[in-house]
Amino acid sequence: MDEKAYAELKAYLRRLGWALATLPVRDRDDIVEETREHVLARVEQGLSVRETLAALGQAETYGRRFVDEMEVSGALAGQRSLASLALLLRRAHRSAAAALTLLVLLVLSILALMAIAALVTKPFDPEHVGLWITSRGGLYVGTGDGSSVRRELLGNWIYPAAVLDLAAVWVLGRRILLWGTRRQAR
């Protein structure tokens, strides 16, 4: 390998290392070393350094693939909700599945917050806190006055209903999060 080709390879590996900056040092070093060995093996087969590097793609793009793949497997392997959420937030601008998952999780979070709000405030104001239906058929959890335009539906049944709601949100939320994370692996 001539000096120019060697310099080209060195520059590529340096840029690849930068692109892998978010990975643990050991993973980063392994990937850079493996890439070097791959290029040298291709050169032994008769290809040029330039051709081999072109086949791998730009160092930044190539490095990004590792980061993407390892983020997904890290989130899936540990089944960690926070890691999955962080992954989906980073991908939402370029993945419809990630954006959809976040949207559904947002709706579920609102439902959970409503249940928590009812559980916390109902004991202090049992007459006015509840699940209300308006004369136009609209449902909401909050405070009302029992006038002719709205009616409370659940009474004290709001406690088990809120607990059930929280359990359903938890189970459904975990499943949707897992689905969204798995979609990122495809």
Place this chain on the structure above:
Amino acid sequence: MSPSPENRVEARNAQFLRGLMEVALLRLLKDGPEYGLEILERLRRDAGLNVAEGTIYPLLHRLEKAGSINSEWRLDPAGGRPRRYYALTEAGRAEFEALAAEWRRISRALNAFLET
């Protein structure tokens, strides 16, 4: 501007290939440990998959992180060059069996459907 039909087909093929590559890779490692370049060549030659050079190593690293395969650096007996060899784990073997069974089921059903 919408992508050309060729680009759309290419993008679809890349997506399609991604899932196939994983099952083919696990199958290949069932035969014994291999290093990246040999895996790439065999996926192209034996499995008939048009695998892009830059896709194989990220996939190998993902599968290793997921516990389906493991790896170790060894000196290549022929050239004395260090190579990273990948091997199937027990979890990877079970994963392969499940993926292969699913693939056979889907391909049977799809083939029958395409013939109608």
